[in-house]
Amino acid sequence: MRIISTLLLAAILPLSTSCKRIEAKLDRLARAAGITTEDAKPVKATEPALTPEQQAMEARLLNSAVFEAAKPEEIVPKAVAFELNKSAVVAILGYHDFRERGGSPMIIAAPKFREQMQAIKDSGIPVIPLSDLLAWKKGQKNIPEEAIVITMDDGWEGVHTYAFPVLKEFGFPFTAYIYKKYVNIGGRSMSWDQIREMMKSGCEIGSHSVSHESLRMKKGRNEADHQRWLLGELKDSKEFLEKNLGVPITSFAYPFGIFDDSTMETALQMGYETLVTVNNQKVTWDSPMGKLGRYIVHGESDTNFKLATSFRGRGDVASNHFLKAEAKNEEGKLLIELKPAPEELITERQPTIQANLKGLGTVLAESVKLRIGGFGVVPATYDAATMTVSYQLPYKLRREDCAITLSFKRAPELADEVVNWRFKVDLAASYTPVKLP
Numbered sequence: 097m098r099i100i101s102t103l104l105l106a107a108i109l110p111l112s113t114s115c116k117r118i119e120a121k122l123d124r125l126a127r128a129a130g131i132t133t134e135d136a137k138p139v140k141a142t143e144p145a146l147t148p149e150q151q152a153m154e155a156r157l158l159n160s161a162v163f164e165a166a167k168p169e170e171i172v173p174k175a176v177a178f179e180l181n182k183s184a185v186v187a188i189l190g191y192h193d194f195r196e197r198g199g200s201p202m203i204i205a206a207p208k209f210r211e212q213m214q215a216i217k218d219s220g221i222p223v224i225p226l227s228d229l230l231a232w233k234k235g236q237k238n239i240p241e242e243a244i245v246i247t248m249d250d251g252w253e254g255v256h257t258y259a260f261p262v263l264k265e266f267g268f269p270f271t272a273y274i275y276k277k278y279v280n281i282g283g284r285s286m287s288w289d290q291i292r293e294m295m296k297s298g299c300e301i302g303s304h305s306v307s308h309e310s311l312r313m314k315k316g317r318n319e320a321d322h323q324r325w326l327l328g329e330l331k332d333s334k335e336f337l338e339k340n341l342g343v344p345i346t347s348f349a350y351p352f353g354i355f356d357d358s359t360m361e362t363a364l365q366m367g368y369e370t371l372v373t374v375n376n377q378k379v380t381w382d383s384p385m386g387k388l389g390r391y392i393v394h395g396e397s398d399t400n401f402k403l404a405t406s407f408r409g410r411g412d413v414a415s416n417h418f419l420k421a422e423a424k425n426e427e428g429k430l431l432i433e434l435k436p437a438p439e440e441l442i443t444e445r446q447p448t449i450q451a452n453l454k455g456l457g458t459v460l461a462e463s464v465k466l467r468i469g470g471f472g473v474v475p476a477t478y479d480a481a482t483m484t485v486s487y488q489l490p491y492k493l494r495r496e497d498c499a500i501t502l503s504f505k506r507a508p509e510l511a512d513e514v515v516n517w518r519f520k521v522d523l524a525a526s527y528t529p530v531k532l533p
Contacts, residue, residue: 179494181238181470182381186229187404188245188372190349190392193284194258199395206258212393212401216244217266218420219413220516221405225269226300226347230370233385240518241469241499242407245379246270247372247390249304249349251279256290260297269298273349273372276306276333288340295341302347303333303368310354326359330366346370353390360386376403408467416503421517431455432502438517443525445492449476451485451502451515459483460505463512469499493521 146154191209192202199205216223222240226247232239246263248255251274263270272294278285295301305311306329314322330348337345346369350359353374363371364386377389391404402412421438423431433452436442449468453459464485466476476487485502499518506513 180232180235181241181495183470183472184232184239184241184243184381185407186224186239186243186245186379187407188226188229188247188379188388188390189401189404190372190374190390191246191248191255191259192250192392193252194254196258201394201396203254204259204393204395206262208395209259210262212398212414213262213266213268215413215418216268216405218418219405219416219514220418220421221407221413223266223268223270225298226271226302226370229379229388230346233370233381233383238495238497240497242501244405247302247349248272250275250308251286251291251304253284253286253290256286256294260294260299264297267298269300271300271302271347273302273304273347274337275304275308275351276336278308291341295343300347301337301341301343301345302349302370302372303330303337303345304349305329305351306333306336308351310352311350311359312354312356326362327366330363330368334366334368347372350374355387376400378404378407417511417513419513419515421515425455429455432515434500434515434517436519439519441520441522443522445494445521445523446489447493448486448488449500453483453485453504456483456506458506460508463503463505465503467501467503469497469518470495494523496521496523 191204194204194206194209196206199208222243223246224239224243226245228237228239229243229245231237246268248259248270251272255272259270272286272291274286274291279291280287291299291301309315309329311326311329317325334345334348337343346367348363348368348370349372355371355373360371369385370388371386372388372390374392375387375389376391377383379388383389391400393401393404398414402414405413419431421432421434425431432455433450435450436447449466451466461478461480464476464478465473466485466487467473468487468489470493471489474487476485478485497518497520499516501514501516503512503514505511
């Protein structure tokens with residue numbers, strides 16, 4: 097094979113040399129004849145001129161991002177849609193008049209009222225304005241799992257003198273239902289200045305009709321006349337309060353709690369959005385807006401107050417012993433260690449709820465009960481050795497606020513003790529865009 101290659105190379109080399117000699121000779125002859133053999137410069141092809149339309153199109157292409165290098169897209173997690181808590185329960189309390197001492201069905205002694213408000217404060221059950229209840233019923237916002245609304249009927253001066261200072265001290269919002277014929281007329285009626293003063297500190301105003309007469313009693317009027325009178329009771333009182341106070345009046349309290357479906361429909365058509373009764377019923381998501389239940393609190397009996405403040409069979413705020421989440425022993429150590437801590441803002445949407453009860457001494461294991469807002473009573477575990485209650489949430493929280501209620505007994509003969517706390521969830525942290533390198 098090597099011999100064959102050598103022979104082929106030997107044959108090719110003479111041919112290459114011969115060709116070069118011939119090329120050189122032809123070049124000399126051409127020069128002698130005056131013919132140049134310099135390489136001719138290639139003629140550049142000319143392109144036809146662009147039309148104005150083509151020029152504009154070319155400019156758009158050059159200025160666009162068509163020819164730019166593709167950039168990696170940022171992965172942005174999709175935010176979870178707002179979720180309405182339809183399991184909330186609200187108790188509306190109804191009061192009338194107040195005085196310094198004594199009591200009657202419609203008059204509460206000031207010390208008793210303070211005692212009731214203190215019990216609510218100690219329980220940790222939030223007091224919310226009626227407007228929040230309305231917004232929740234409209235699907236616009238969430239409210240606490242359990243909440244209380246406070247209302248005052250008629251416009252007695254005792255509300256301003258005795259109840260208002262206590263409500264202001266505790267930071268409790270409330271609604272005052274006023275009827276036209278008993279406002280700013282002297283005597284025991286509230287003045288406009290007193291009403292406006294309360295409004296500056298969280299008081300909302302509702303209508304209680306013009307005359308405070310039963311809306312169903314015709315008093316000799318025929319059907320047409322009664323209907324005109326009814327419209328006046330609803331419409332005139334609303335416009336009267338709106339004109340003098342400069343705020344929309346959207347809630348109405350039936351005088352004596354007496355109404356029928358026709359009255360309710362007429363009131364709703366007049367622009368009222370919430371109508372409250374005197375029926376001892378709590379408000380839930382399914383409660384009709386035209387007949388929201390209320391518990392009228394009497395001066396000589398705590399029965400309705402206890403019924404109103406007893407949630408989900410747990411006992412009322414007056415009979416239960418409520419422990420503050422931050423309660424400490426004589427050494428300054430927390431009686432109950434809670435995780436997540438009260439009012440803590442967490443980013444973990446599926447946390448483990450824990451409560452260490454060692455600081456309490458003894459607890460009946462069978463009495464321990466844990467309730468979580470949106471979940472109800474959950475099957476929490478109780479480790480008697482460490483005295484720790486714990487529960488791992490089965491799925492991620494979708495709301496910014498989580499309320500916890502823990503109840504237990506220290507001995508069979510003792511009343512339930514209850515501790516309420518809530519923590520916050522930073523939902524936005526879960527949806528922060530991920531920046532790619």
